[in-house]
Amino acid sequence: MANKTYSMEQTITTLLEEKKYPTLRDILITMNPVDIALLFAELPQEKLPLLFRLLPKEAAAETFVEMDEDSQQLLIQGFSDNELKDVISELYVDDAVDLVEEMPANVVQRILRQADPETRTMINEILKYPEDSAGSIMTTEYVNLRPSMTVDDAIKHIRRNGVDKETINTCYVTDKNRKLIGIISLRTLLINDESEDIQDLMEENVISAQTLDDQENVTKLFKKYDLNALPVVDNENRLVGIITVDDAIDVMQEETTEDMEIMAGMLPSEKPYLRTGIFETWRNRIPWLMLLMISATFTGQIIASFENALATQVALTAYIPMLMDTGGNCGSQASVTVIRGLSLNEINYADTLKVLWKEIRVALLCGVTLAITNFAKLLVFDHIGIMVAAVVCLTMLCTVLCAKIIGCLLPILCKRLGFDPAVMSSPFITTIVDALSLLIYFNIATALLNL
């Protein structure tokens, strides 16, 4: 798909130069707004306003939503008040909110001035919810029915009011105090008799979120119950908005990216990689690097305190990296597995002992396999003494065991204490396991080799 879009770049540029606007328009209206936005991103910015004006109103608004901030700002600055009004009136409220959140203050003022009073109220309503809350990602446009309506009433109501609603596949039934009392799908309306009452057909067992719920937990409801939309209520169960599945998918993906960044020892970034400045990237990466560099000091101190032992058995030094790396890798395998399990709700605090017992057995299997392979390799290829080989392999087994235990327990503990378990992954575990493996190594060496 993407490739097709890009190959069109040249055609569009040529047509633009030749001022063949009707042809350009004919091409653009065959395209999906998402692809139009991708195409625009590849063209010189100064052509944007011209191209944009070729689009029909609705397609223009849909394309506008898909564009990046910089292009959006550029377009708005070139818009007349009327053009701005047209685009804003076609936007869904949640998209308008995203726009307002991203634009600089002077642009925001212009946007709010051109929005009609009802939209302005809705935008301000959503803006007051904290970032990452269910309220902040909902839209306030939905189909609202009353329990006493008949199917016929409902369909007429939808025909009159439903055109602008982001999703009308599910309609929401509220009582006179705006409390959410049921939902009914368009499908149910369609397959039932026109004279039936909504209250007899609606599903009363409604899954909903509260405005202040964490957005990550809200997206888990979509996955768990296979939802297409989720109603959002305030703490008195009054319906205030809905979240649609496409927005839930965006949040899922953002949260996954955040998890991966944290797991690699970075602070989560707000923007896509190529659009983040180098100072911002540096700011996201340096704290953990600094912390981990300083904690690696302990590892150095352990080595320093065994300096004399190492001086008499220099061969031991050569196996330090292998032991540390294997330990680190074993630890991250366990921690990543557990972190992902926790995030998918496949593992709970109650499973701690089950997880620990499993990791101990897997660690013994892995440890023994690695130790035996290594022992053979040390004797056959490295020609080192059998006692030194024994020290290395015994250390290997103990390190693997410790690494897996620490790797599986720390994320669970971290979650239990209310922190993000993703912190307890590779970089952190590696630092701890490094120090531990050295301690094990030198203690076993001291004991077995009489250093």
Place this chain on the structure above:
Amino acid sequence: MANKTYSMEQTITTLLEEKKYPTLRDILITMNPVDIALLFAELPQEKLPLLFRLLPKEAAAETFVEMDEDSQQLLIQGFSDNELKDVISELYVDDAVDLVEEMPANVVQRILRQADPETRTMINEILKYPEDSAGSIMTTEYVNLRPSMTVDDAIKHIRRNGVDKETINTCYVTDKNRKLIGIISLRTLLINDESEDIQDLMEENVISAQTLDDQENVTKLFKKYDLNALPVVDNENRLVGIITVDDAIDVMQEETTEDMEIMAGMLPSEKPYLRTGIFETWRNRIPWLMLLMISATFTGQIIASFENALATQVALTAYIPMLMDTGGNCGSQASVTVIRGLSLNEINYADTLKVLWKEIRVALLCGVTLAITNFAKLLVFDHIGIMVAAVVCLTMLCTVLCAKIIGCLLPILCKRLGFDPAVMSSPFITTIVDALSLLIYFNIATALLNL
């Protein structure tokens, strides 16, 4: 939500002992099938058949789909042929396919025998598509309209046939050769005049997938175009099925888990962690551990070849772990960022130079910050000579630079060669960077300290 479900366990057990079946039934029918399945998983298995028979037919089938394989198999073995037939006739075809794929052969034979001929044909149809293809996750139940129908015809058709369809929010328009020529939403049907023709209202610019497309790419279309369902066509553009957004979300999540497992040096697992046996977990983890342990041999050889230098400057040994760890961490930061960017299509091969240039600048910023901090620490706290400190810090700077360059380039290269870039993450990068950082360290040391 989950907590509420679990606290009900005791009540249900007590009611079961007291044989209060009507009460149990009353409780169960207020619950969502997903929660019923969660509740059943917490109760003793021998109670399952009894409880399951209390559910109304439709709820029973919906609960059945949500249960784990073992419980499903247990239930099927206890079912009479008629009971089995009832459950299967209520299943959506894609759920029936999942069931058939998971059950042992003798159970599968019983299932296929009880399915009606039409369902059996559809199941076999889907089963023939390769794993991870669009065909394997689609359902063959959808609403099919003709271009010549009027809105009124269409609504009547849906009323007659739409009840069993997994989604009727979007209807698919095909010509007489079953070729997909348009889509139309239920909403469009509802807000337009009854006498209008479908061909005048339908959207002809349809986004579709081919049966053999990779499921991961298919889910990207859902994200890109904000879809609720996606039609699947064969290579002659004939409509064969649809994929619904809930199944796309499941695939997205599986693919993310797979990525994370690969990134932590594991083979992807088929089953959730707690349901995977220890030998399977061992089999998934040992190949990379073994490979990485053996490649760490090079690191050892580097140290061994500088044994004499180390013997004269034992202090140098103490900083090996810190340099290696910092290098590894810097490398994984870059690689994880790039791997994620590649998977979200935020980074393409064409961006290679842009990525490289960015990472070089970030690496210099990070490297200088770390080197200066470290230099101060070495002089103030460790009281080592200024020349040794200079060696350590210069190595730090070079290692960070190399690590970031390798970390960002390898995933892009890997993708370009057609492999999964996730392989080029922490464990792999660490091993390469370890060897590199030691080479840099000893060469700088030899040069500056005249070893």
